[in-house]
Amino acid sequence: MSEDTIRVVICGDENVGKSSLITSLVKDTFLKIKIDNVLPPISIPRDFSYSPYTPNSTLLIDTSSQDLTSLQAEIRKADVIWLVYSDHYTYERTSLYWMQMFRSMGVNLPVVLSANKSDLQPKENKKDAKDSKDSKENKDSIITDEFIPLLKEFKEIESCIRCSAKENYNVNQAFYLCQRAVTHPISPLYDPKEMNLKPLAIKALKRIFFLCDKDQDGYLNDNEFLHLQKKCFHKNIDLNELNNIKFSINESLKLLNKENNDNNAKKGNINNNNNNNNNNNNNNNNNNNINSTYKSNKINSNNYITEEGFIMLNRLYAEKGRHETIWGILRTFHYTNSLSLDGNYLVPKIDIPLNSSVELSPIGYRFFVDLFTLFDKDNDGGLNDNELNNLFQPTPGIPKLWQEFNFPMTTVRNEKGNVTLQGWLAQWSMTTFLDYKTTLEYLGYLGFEDAGTLTNSNNNNLRNNNDNISGFYDNDNDNTNNNGYYIVTPSLRNKKISTSAALKITKPRKIRYKNNNKYRASINDRTVFNCFLLGSSGCGKTSLMEAFLGRSFSELYSPTITPRMVVNSVELRGGKQCYLILEELGELEPAILENSKKLDQCDILCLCYDSSDPDSFRYLIELVKKYFSDNNSNINDNTRFNGNFLNNIHGKFTTTNISSVNNLNTLNAHNNGNLNINDNNRDGNLIKNNNNTNDNNSNYNFNFSIPMVFVGLKADLDKQQQRCEYQPDQYIKKILCLKNNVSLHVSSSWPSSLNELFLHLCEVAQRPNLSTPGVESPLDNNGNSKGGDENLLTTMVVFGTTIGFLSVISVWVWKMSIAHK
Incomplete structure (x- = not known):
């Protein structure tokens, strides 16, 4: 069935009254038609029905049983078959020939069976009650003897009806049954x-x-x-x-x-009969x-x-x-x-x-x-x-x-x-x-x-x-x-509501840039945040998740193989509630961290280490270096350096304030002489580090914008000095440039520390810039900020704004003095 039209193909043996049924339906009167004539397709428009399932038009296709090729072509295009018979011989052929032919063609269409020429049956004599009873019994016998066996044998037959084209009896009803077989099967x-x-x-x-x-x-x-x-x-x-x-x-x-x-x-x-002894019991049951x-x-x-x-x-x-x-x-x-x-x-x-x-x-x-x-x-x-x-x-x-x-x-x-x-x-x-x-x-x-x-x-x-x-x-x-x-x-009363009304789409996440590093802008319309728990095996991530759900600590260690998630609500300062999802990646951690789509779903990284294990923090340093920095990767669109600028002029690079020509040669050789400039560097510049201190080998070039929070777990145990180049707080402030951040220390036996951690994670997810590595200016050996370019730019903007404001005031005073003169 097309969207607007139902195709009804009328089939049956010769002289059963197929064409007469069509003319009786259309003209509302009986017309004698030659046996050899086949009517052209007739379209019947939609009636006054308001049902959305009623077709706009119904196309009646007359056929001839002699032209088998044309007949089968029409059947294959049909939506419903109107099968007509008129006597015992043609009735027998419905099951022996027509229904078998439909099945052999491989079509599975609804069939409406019509017993035409009911006017030839004995008529009811209204004056004689006995004749009326005999007529009713005759109708019932037709239904019982003819229709019921076919309905049981062929599931394709939707309905059966007696009709007469000559007397226009049940013709409209038969046509309606054809429509209904498609719209309401x-x-x-x-x-x-x-x-x-x-x-x-x-x-x-x-x-x-x-x-x-x-x-x-x-x-x-x-x-x-x-x-x-x-x-x-x-x-x-x-x-x-x-x-x-x-x-x-x-x-x-x-x-x-x-x-x-x-x-x-x-x-x-x-x-x-099988067990007479249990007769009474069986009857009672x-x-x-x-x-x-x-x-x-x-x-x-x-x-x-x-x-x-x-x-x-x-x-x-x-x-x-x-x-x-x-x-x-x-x-x-x-x-x-x-x-x-x-x-x-x-x-x-x-x-x-x-x-x-x-x-x-x-x-x-x-x-x-x-x-x-x-x-x-x-x-x-x-x-x-x-x-x-x-x-x-x-x-x-x-x-x-x-x-x-x-x-x-x-x-x-x-x-x-x-x-x-x-x-x-x-x-x-x-x-x-x-x-x-x-x-x-x-x-x-x-x-x-x-x-x-x-x-x-x-x-x-x-x-x-x-x-x-x-x-x-x-x-x-x-x-x-x-x-x-x-x-x-009140506006929803007795109205259907689309399921999409149950959802809320937040504003798109915006990316900002500072110190040539990108970070996510603060958000205020979201209430669900996703946090990845990263850390070495056995550092306590699973216990942290259990504590998040308010469950007691278990001494039994069970390594996490497949990713695991938990979720709970967190009440923010001010009474607002949000939902925090904690996800432990398990053995799929490398694959997920290399998947950019998965990282886009993450709002915050919680890097966990065992504060009582001296080798635990080293795992996080290697993790950040491997997945969240550009030091070990080729220079690409996301590459950023700390230091002086390379200016891009029509795809060729010139240098300013380069301390060593060898540095530039090394840079070009690293990328085979081809440098791609990040579109987000507004001046088309690459920054190169010219700092010759011992920090030069440790600073990372961060190519992501996800905020980080470092957490020392098992704080109730003795704290151990970490066996790595940097201690946690030193690494956070000096290497990751998170000067306002320190490592948090929590324990499953300290509920207040856990609550503070989960609250802190949600707040960082709302304001990611303060915890995104590389956004804040790096620190020198004395712990002071080295963000000269950023501070200079800020100073220049403030100074220029002040000069402009004073100039406007001076002009206004000068004009007022002239006006008074």
């Missing part, structure tokens, strides 16, 4: 052989029942049922009609229980099972609808040929014809600017808070395994991203091991930050578009409408708040 929903809904349809309807059960009590009360109908069909309900629906469900369930009862009785008789089944299948004592009753209601719709109603429900909840959720609904397209991150919006946090409260049935402030399973029932299960990092070990739990509300929100904050598409998918699965109705609803304010409307309808609740529904904002 029955084959995905109902299995005529099993006489039941298909498993995928049952699964989808169970999810819909789950989402509509707002108070999660296992029943659809009147308000919940009416809200579902209002949402799906936008119509009000008659109170008597609602009671009739409940009555139909109850009677159908009784009939189903009776059939199950008979089957159990037959099985019981067989068992009795059967009776007890039947009674319990009947009780469970009743609507319930409050006359509410159970899940099984809701499935039975839709089964009744399918059996009575009203599967448009089922599709109306399914499509309201974004199901496609394959009974899978629409991909555009689960993951709507969102444009994420470069260097921006995605977080939950206030509405998103409110939705997850409501979910937590709704499924915390025991009100213990935590979600246990059973409650989590119930919560994720309408979804594919716990997200794969969570399973990769061993949820719930990734977040905060209480003493019983249940996920707390703090941990629940932190987990979703981390998920949104790392992979917002996963959050969007689960928002769709969990029914976020109805986020305004996530609390208990009361059974009141049912409107008694006198409109005689049959079907499945809802109450038009204007006073939604009075019915117990939670509304996020």
